[in-house]
Amino acid sequence: MPPLRQRAAEPLDLKKPKDKMKALWALMALLLLPPETLSARVSRTRRELAPGLHERGIQDAGGSYCERHEACCRGRNDGCTVPYLDTICYCDLFCNRTVSDCCPDFWEYCLGIEPPFPVQRVCVRNGNRFPTGATYRDNCNLCTCYANGHWNCEDHACLINADLVDAVNRGNYGWRASNYSQFWGMTLEEGIHHRLGTTKPPTSVMNMNELQMNMEANEVLPRHFNAADKWSGMIHEPLDQGNCAGSWAFSTAAVASDRISIHSMGHMTPALSPQNLLSCNTRHQQGCNGGRVDGAWWYLRRRGVVTDECYPFMHQEKEGALPAPPCMMQSRSTGRGKRQATDRCPNPRSHSNEIYQSTPAYRLSSDEKEIMKELMENGPVQAIMEVHEDFFMYRSGIYQHTPVAAWKPENYRRHGTHSVKITGWGEEHSPDGSDQKYWIAANSWGTDWGEHGYFRIARGANECDIETFVVGVWGRVGMEDMHHHYKK
Ligand SMILES: *[C@@H]1O[C@H](CO)[C@@H](O)[C@H](O)[C@H]1NC(C)=O
Ligand SMILES: *[C@@H]1O[C@H](CO)[C@@H](O)[C@H](O)[C@H]1NC(C)=O
Numbered sequence: 001m002p003p004l005r006q007r008a009a010e011p012l013d014l015k016k017p018k019d020k021m022k023a024l025w026a027l028m029a030l031l032l033l034p035p036e037t038l039s040a041r042v043s044r045t046r047r048e049l050a051p052g053l054h055e056r057g058i059q060d061a062g063g064s065y066c067e068r069h070e071a072c073c074r075g076r077n078d079g080c081t082v083p084y085l086d087t088i089c090y091c092d093l094f095c096n097r098t099v100s101d102c103c104p105d106f107w108e109y110c111l112g113i114e115p116p117f118p119v120q121r122v123c124v125r126n127g128n129r130f131p132t133g134a135t136y137r138d139n140c141n142l143c144t145c146y147a148n149g150h151w152n153c154e155d156h157a158c159l160i161n162a163d164l165v166d167a168v169n170r171g172n173y174g175w176r177a178s179n180y181s182q183f184w185g186m187t188l189e190e191g192i193h194h195r196l197g198t199t200k201p202p203t204s205v206m207n208m209n210e211l212q213m214n215m216e217a218n219e220v221l222p223r224h225f226n227a228a229d230k231w232s233g234m235i236h237e238p239l240d241q242g243n244c245a246g247s248w249a250f251s252t253a254a255v256a257s258d259r260i261s262i263h264s265m266g267h268m269t270p271a272l273s274p275q276n277l278l279s280c281n282t283r284h285q286q287g288c289n290g291g292r293v294d295g296a297w298w299y300l301r302r303r304g305v306v307t308d309e310c311y312p313f314m315h316q317e318k319e320g321a322l323p324a325p326p327c328m329m330q331s332r333s334t335g336r337g338k339r340q341a342t343d344r345c346p347n348p349r350s351h352s353n354e355i356y357q358s359t360p361a362y363r364l365s366s367d368e369k370e371i372m373k374e375l376m377e378n379g380p381v382q383a384i385m386e387v388h389e390d391f392f393m394y395r396s397g398i399y400q401h402t403p404v405a406a407w408k409p410e411n412y413r414r415h416g417t418h419s420v421k422i423t424g425w426g427e428e429h430s431p432d433g434s435d436q437k438y439w440i441a442a443n444s445w446g447t448d449w450g451e452h453g454y455f456r457i458a459r460g461a462n463e464c465d466i467e468t469f470v471v472g473v474w475g476r477v478g479m480e481d482m483h484h485h486y487k488k
Contacts, residue, residue, distance in 0.1 A: 047078055052099030053089060063122070063129060065103035066091035072110035085131060121149025140187040157412040159183040159191035159392050164412075167404035168390060174436060175397030175456075180449060183392055188414050190243075191392055195445065197245030197290045198384055198419040201469065205294045221372050226424035226440060227258070227380050234261035235380065235423060236271050238453025240446035242315045244288035249277035250444040251419035252296035253305070255382040256358050258421070259473055262379040270356050275313045276305035280327035287324045293382060293419055297361035297473060303331050303339065304357035310345035331355045359474040366467045368460045372425055374472050380423045382473075383441065385457075385466040387418045394450050398428060398438045399457045401464055420444070422470070425459055439466065 065082045066072055069091070073080035076094035084103060089095070091110060095102035100116070107115040122129040123145035125136065134145040140158035143151045160183045168177035183191065228235040236257045241250045253272040261269040278287045281299040285291035299305070306329055314325050328346035331339040341353040364374050364381065375381055388401045389412060405412045424440035437459040447453035457463050 045078065047101070050101070052097075053084070053087070053101045064105050064109070065089055067105050067109045072106075121147065123149055123151050125151065137185065140185055140190075157188040157389070157408070157414075159186040159188050161188075161389075161393075161405075161412070163408075164390060164404050165393050168393065168402055171402065171404065172431075173397075173400060173402045174430065175399045176395045177390065177393035178395040180393070182446070182448070188389055188392075188412065192387075192414050192416040194243040194245050194288075195241070195392070196247055196387055196416040196418040197241070197288065198248045198251070198417045199290050199292045200384065200417050201292055201294050205292075215370060215373060219369070219373070221369060221376065224424075224426040225372070225376055226426075227375065228423060230376070231258070231262050231266075231379065234258060234266055234269055236261075236269075238442040238447055239274065239444040240313075241274070241444040242313075244278070244313075244315070245290050246274065246278050246288045247419050247444055248285070248291035248293050248296055249274040249281070249287075251382050251421055252293055252300065253277060253308070254421045254442060254444070255380055255471070256300055256305075256356070256473060258380045258423075259358070259378070260356055263474060268356075270354075271308045272305050272356055273308040273311035273313075275308070275325075276311045276329055279311075279325050280305075280329060282327065293384065293471060294361070297358065297471070300356075300358040300473075301360055302357075304355035305329075306341060306345065306353050306355060307350075310347070310350045310353050312347055329353070361471050361473040364470040364472055366462065366470070368467065371422070371467065371470050374470075375422060375424070378472055378474070380421045380442075382419060382471040383422050383466050384417060384419045384469040385464045386415050388415045388464065389413060391464075394455055396451050397456065398436050399455055399463070420466075422466075423454070426456070441466075 065084055069082045071080055071082055071091040073092035075092065077092040078090075078094075080092040081088040081090050082103060089103035089106075090101050091103050091106055095106060096111075104115070107113050122131060123134065124130070130145045132145050132147045136143050136151075138153055139160065140156050141154040143153035146152050160179050162179075165177040165179060168175070183195075186194075236254060239250050239254055241247060253274040253276075257270060257272045260272075277285075277291075277296050277299060280303070281291070281296055283295070285295050305311070311329055328343060330342040332342055334340050337357075339355045339357065341355055343353070345351065345353050361382075364371055371381065389405050390402050391399065421442040422439050423442055425438060426440065427435045427437050430436045438456040439459045440454055440456055442454050443450060445453070457466060460467075462468060
């Protein structure tokens with residue numbers, strides 16, 4: 001009694017009457033066997049149990065497999081295989097069963113006939129062939145190989161757009177654009193979502209406590225000013241918020257750090273912790289999903305924060321994937337308006353958990369001169385601004401929002417609210433002979449971005465609303481602080 005799946009020299013052809021009889025006999029013999037024999041007989045090999053390549057969704061990628069390996073085996077030969085994508089395919093006659101695991105070129109090369117399955121077209125990229133379903137990323141878009149042999153790519157506007165970089169650099173806009181690896185692969189929508197993070201204060205706050213400054217109409221201010229020159233060693237480096245939409249906390253910590261350093265005359269130069277604000281200033285604030293600067297200033301005044309060294313930034317790489325880290329640091333009053341931390345620093349290396357506070361923040365008028373005067377007398381100020389698509393690609397020069405995306409589809413033009421630290425101003429002679437006035441401001445996208453983390457932006461024209469809501473603050477520095485820190 002031959003096994004049912006005999007190593008037949010020739011496949012059965014059920015159309016031939018002789019072969020039909022053979023098959024019938026085999027079936028009857030099978031039915032007449034005692035059950036235990038049957039189970040022994042039909043104990044099947046892994047190959048037989050495995051679904052055919054087509055059933056596993058693997059599509060023929062075309063190309064030569066049996067041919068390249070000169071493999072064509074008669075009958076059943078489980079060793080008659082060649083590599084195929086990330087698995088193997090067969091070049092023996094047994095592969096030609098209902099669920100085929102034949103190599104794509106088996107029929108044509110070994111049998112000399114048309115394949116029973118339509119051979120899928122392949123997609124080509126950089127001279128390589130890819131099967132249907134293969135993918136690659138083109139900047140922020142995923143491209144997939146379709147069965148028709150064409151790549152099909154998503155159509156998102158990317159944060160870095162080579163066309164826009166070129167258009168800015170070809171145009172005479174007064175600033176230059178470039179590619180940033182930290183933005184490469186992100187969509188514009190993601191950039192607006194994860195790289196900004198300041199909520200516009202409501203009108204009630206916008207209209208509130210504007211500082212009246214006594215400025216003489218003809219008061220002359222210098223043409224150039226940089227806080228880093230006047231208060232050397234007290235102006236802190238631009239921060240890096242990563243993909244945390246928490247510029248409300250970063251710009252507030254940045255301005256407060258500089259101001260406390262200046263107002264203590266350099267006796268203390270704390271780099272305050274944005275994370276302390278992100279994690280603990282949670283009333284009406286959304287941490288890395290945005291927040292308001294007036295809320296941050298309220299917290300700095302009433303609760304205070306520790307240094308960044310004590311409470312370091314916890315980068316969240318996958319945005320929104322993790323819950324926000326809980327608050328690890330509270331403060332309690334020690335009388336006379338001073339506060340102390342209730343916990344150790346949330347990292348083993350730092351022991352100084354001193355709390356720093358500010359006085360109430362005040363809003364400046366939108367007058368260019370008043371902002372300049374405040375900056376020059378008291379230190380860097382905080383400004384809210386609208387960030388447009390081209391700003392992400394800023395490299396150097398005096399930024400002005402350009403119309404380079406005007407001819408692109410609407411989803412290429414996006415803007416969102418951000419906050420930054422203004423540290424100075426200046427004027428530059430343009431090639432056309434006019435003087436171009438600018439602000440110097442620190443962003444929070446790391447020191448690789450822009451001019452070492454800073455950017456310059458047109459001054460006196462409320463460019464991107466940067467002069468609309470400007471805030472100053474006093475560090476809360478008592479004489480005993482000065483003394484205390486002086487002694488150290
Ligand atoms: C093998 O493939 C050929 C071509 O599709 C087909 O005619 C034939 O019936 C197949 N044989 C078996 C045993 O499946
Ligand atoms: C931009 O930078 C990324 C990452 O560094 C690089 O892969 C890409 O090719 C660059 N794109 C352009 C248009 O220069």
